[in-house]
Amino acid sequence: MTNTRTVSRAARIRDVAGLLARLVLAGVFLVSGGIKAWDARETIVAVRAYQLLPDSLVGTVAAILPWFELALGVLLLVGLATRLAAIxxxxxxxxxxxxxxxxxxxxxxxxxxxxxxxxxxxxxxxxYTEEILRDLAFLALAVYLAVRPDTPFSVDRLVQRRATDPR
Incomplete structure (x- = not known):
């Protein structure tokens, strides 16, 4: 009996951790992408400031990045293709x-x-140090979800349960 209780408690902890990881990452990408999409000129300035891309690519990256972030945020929020979104x-x-x-x-x-x-x-x-540490924390959440994408209140779990339901 103790073993069953321990397993179910561990499963609940994993569920809560996964749900929180998914929702935090979703929020990060929705807010970040939304702000960048809202002010496209500032996004161009930010991408250009890194001096990593040729000028011919700066506008394209600045135009795509916010919408990519928003798409990841939506996928994570609803829990659809969670492993892919986490990767x-x-x-x-x-x-x-x-x-x-x-x-x-x-x-x-x-x-x-x-x-x-x-x-x-x-x-x-x-x-820079704070930004890197913050992003490392977000990376840890993404890795957790890539390893364990099955989370509560997700489309993935709903589809999985319906597929395995014998009715």
């Missing part, structure tokens, strides 16, 4: 971490533009 979210986080680390290593003084804004800032006004 893509992880790739985005690794890309963001690498871009911020690159800016720091090259001595650029820029705002990350992660949640709007972006572009050059005064020397000493950067927050």
């Amino acid at each position: 893509l979210a992880g790739v985005v986080m690794v890309t963001f971490i690498a871009a911020v680390a690159s800016a720091a290593a090259r001595g650029l003084s820029i705002d990350c533009g992660c949640f709007g804004g972006g572009g050059e800032v005064a020397a000493g006004q950067t927050a």
